[in-house]
Amino acid sequence: MTFFHVVVVGAIIAAIAAVAWFITPKGKNQTLLRTSALMTLTCCYLMWAITYLAQLNPLITPRRSDLRAEY
Structure with a gap:
């Protein structure tokens, strides 16, 4: 579905x-x-x-800071 948005906006442009x-x-x-x-x-x-595409697959995965270290 995400590639579809890029193609549709490309067609509109x-x-x-x-x-x-x-x-x-x-x-x-x-x-x-x-x-x-x-x-x-x-x-x-x-x-x-x-x-748009960079936000779909970030290079650095966000980590939760409220979890204990062993998780």
Whole structure:
């Protein structure tokens, strides 16, 4: 189920990127605007996905401090 969330959000971001590609106004800075929009969406998605997936399988397992040492 967790991988499903990453794929669904990725599909939503891809749809938003496609819309941003087609609604950028024509003109001198069209390439700059498209690149900025697509790079912003990509970087935000990657940051979210890496943070989300890192929390699912942490490198250091949390330990309870209220237990006795032999447990």
